[in-house]
Amino acid sequence: MHVEESLNVNSDLVKARKAARRMWTDVEVYSRWLQTDLQKKAREGRTSKDILQWLGDEAIKIVIEFMRRKNGILDHSLRKFIAANSMYRISQTILLHCNTQENWPNDEGIFEFISSMIADMLSACFTNLPRVIAMKCHDDAIEKREESIRTTTRVLGKSKKILKILKKRQVPNLDFESMAYVDKWHALPKSHIHNCCSPSKRIQLPASLSSNQSLVVTIM
Structure with missing residues (x-):
């Protein structure tokens, strides 16, 4: 039973839920985000700040590309857009919080x-x-x-x-x-x-x- 399905039938929210479920499977099972190996990125020795910035940069590239050719969008492209848009917002929220601290937080x-x-x-x-x-x-x-x-x-x-x-x-x-x-x-x-x-x-x-x-x- 899904609480959101009882309260919301908005088509945009339905699409967002489907995209989230698909993305979560990739992250949980394969440690991938939009075909990117997250474990490999973590092993490259980057700091948490670098990784957050990289995620935001990659996400905004996908969003911009989607907006440029949105007339002929496919389902998988829409899922990528939803996931990327969400990742950009999340990464920017975390970066904003960390940048307002006196010292950058540890992991x-x-x-x-x-x-x-x-x-x-x-x-x-x-x-x-x-x-x-x-x-x-x-x-x-x-x-x-x-x-x-x-x-x-x-x-x-x-x-x-x-x-x-x-x-x-x-x-x-x-x-x-x-x-x-x-x-x-x-x-x-x-x-x-x-x-x-x-x-x-x-x-x-x-x-x-x-x-x-x-x-x-x-x-x-």
Whole structure:
């Protein structure tokens, strides 16, 4: 069950999810990003800053090339564009963060920042769980309701710990509709987020994310 599929049917988001799944398989199984051997790049002795800069440079080349010949695009070209555009935004966000530090962080510091950024986004995404569970329990089609409730029961069982954590924490004052979209989180004053969340748990979203992107996550 995918939470994003319950909340969003936007064609652009569907394409982005497909591209992400394809790219993730290449990275996880083959250690490749758009046909580039990432392990080989790491073994070349480059610093983390060099690698981030290289990823951003390679990504923007793909984006520019795609925009030049977008009239005759193919599915695989679109996937490359989506992956490259995302990589460029991510690499620039990390570089911007590191460049604002008094000293450039070591590899452990960069890994900690990336892990924290991912955890913060996941925390925001998981606020959609109660809404999706409720939606699945109220399927209008009678013939689908039984299977829907069965699926929801499994999701609820797997999500109990997450829901308990959410219940203990005070989240920003957003309605269910708004929680699914990153621009609504961006619109919140920073002071409001800080008041709702402790420093170790507060949700900090990277500014590079597009304002119309949906903030949802795959559960199963």
